[in-house]
Amino acid sequence: MSLLSLMKPDAVNITQIINKKTLKHRRDDFAVCWIKNEVKGIEINDVLYKNVSNSIFFIDPKYRWKILKNSNTSSSGYILYLAKEVLNSPVLSNLHINKVRLFNSGEIPLFKLSPGIEKRTLAILEMIDELLGSQLNHKDDAILSLLNTFFVYCDGQCNIKSIASNNNSKSNIVYKFKQLVDQYIFEHHEVADYAKLLNISPKYLNECVKEVLAVSSKNIIIEQLLMRSRHALKFSDKTIKEISFELGFSSPDYFSYFFKTHTGITPSALRKK
Structure with a gap:
C-alpha cells in the first residue's frame, strides 16, 4: 500500500510563484518557499523580509505570510505545501524535521542556497510537480522519497539542522x-x-x-x-x-x-x- 494512500489527496501540493501576490494556501499547511528570482520580499506576520532571492523559507502553519513580486510575467520559484501527516510519515519522521526546529522555531528559518545546489533543488521540485499530476503507479512513494532527498540534501548544503536560536x-x-x-x-x-x-x-x-x-x-x-x-x-x-x-x-x-x-x-x- 502506498505510504500516502491513507492521506488526503492534496496532502502534498506545489505551485510556482507567478502572481504579484502569492498567499498562504491552506490554514493548516506547512510551507517550503523557494524564492529563486528577485522579488519585493516575503511578508510574514506583517513583517516584510527583503533581499530573499535564492533562499528557502520553512514556514509553520501558525504564521500568516505572502510573497510580493514586481510582475506576474515569469516564475520566481516554487512553494511546496505539506500537510502535517506528510511530515509525520515514516519516511520523513526519521529526519526529526520538527525536532530540529525547521517548522517550529521561534524565529523564521531562512537558508541561503549554496552555489551549485540551485539546479538540483529545481530538479527535485520539478519532479515532485510532475509526479503530482501523473497517474503513475507508486507515485506517492516516489514523492515521499523525493521529499526525503530534498530535506537531506538541504541539511548538507543549507545548514538546516543548525538554525540559530537566540536562546541557545x-x-x-x-x-x-x-x-x-x-x-x-x-x-x-x-x-x-x-x-x-x-x-x-x-x-x-x-x-x-x-x-x-x-x-x-x-x-x-x-x-x-x-x-x-x-x-x-x-x-x-x-x-x-x-x-x-x-x-x-x-x-x-x-x-x-x-x-x-x-x-x-x-x-x-x-x-x-
Whole structure:
C-alpha cells in the first residue's frame, strides 16, 4: 500500500510563484518557499523580509505570510505545501524535521542556497510537480522519497539542522560552524581550523556539535568533503588530480585514500558506475 494512500489527496501540493501576490494556501499547511528570482520580499506576520532571492523559507502553519513580486510575467520559484501527516510519515519522521526546529522555531528559518545546489533543488521540485499530476503507479512513494532527498540534501548544503536560536548559544556556534565549513571546505579540513575562526577551543566546538547534532565536528567536515567529491567526480570533466587539489588535499593519492576509507570505493571506481 502506498505510504500516502491513507492521506488526503492534496496532502502534498506545489505551485510556482507567478502572481504579484502569492498567499498562504491552506490554514493548516506547512510551507517550503523557494524564492529563486528577485522579488519585493516575503511578508510574514506583517513583517516584510527583503533581499530573499535564492533562499528557502520553512514556514509553520501558525504564521500568516505572502510573497510580493514586481510582475506576474515569469516564475520566481516554487512553494511546496505539506500537510502535517506528510511530515509525520515514516519516511520523513526519521529526519526529526520538527525536532530540529525547521517548522517550529521561534524565529523564521531562512537558508541561503549554496552555489551549485540551485539546479538540483529545481530538479527535485520539478519532479515532485510532475509526479503530482501523473497517474503513475507508486507515485506517492516516489514523492515521499523525493521529499526525503530534498530535506537531506538541504541539511548538507543549507545548514538546516543548525538554525540559530537566540536562546541557545551552542546552537548559534553550530550554525556558524556549518556556515564556515560550507565557505572554507576547500581550504580547511581540520576541526582546529574552524575552532580558531570561531575563537573557541576544538574541544568546546566538538561539545557543541555533539550536543546539537549528535555527531562529531570532524564528521561534518568529512561529510561535506565527500559530498563535494562525489559531485565533482560524477558531474565534472576534471581529472581526479585536479579535483583532489581543488578540494585542498595534499596529493591525489591521499585524496583517493580518504575517499576509499569513507566510501569503500576509489574515486576512479565511482566514476565508472
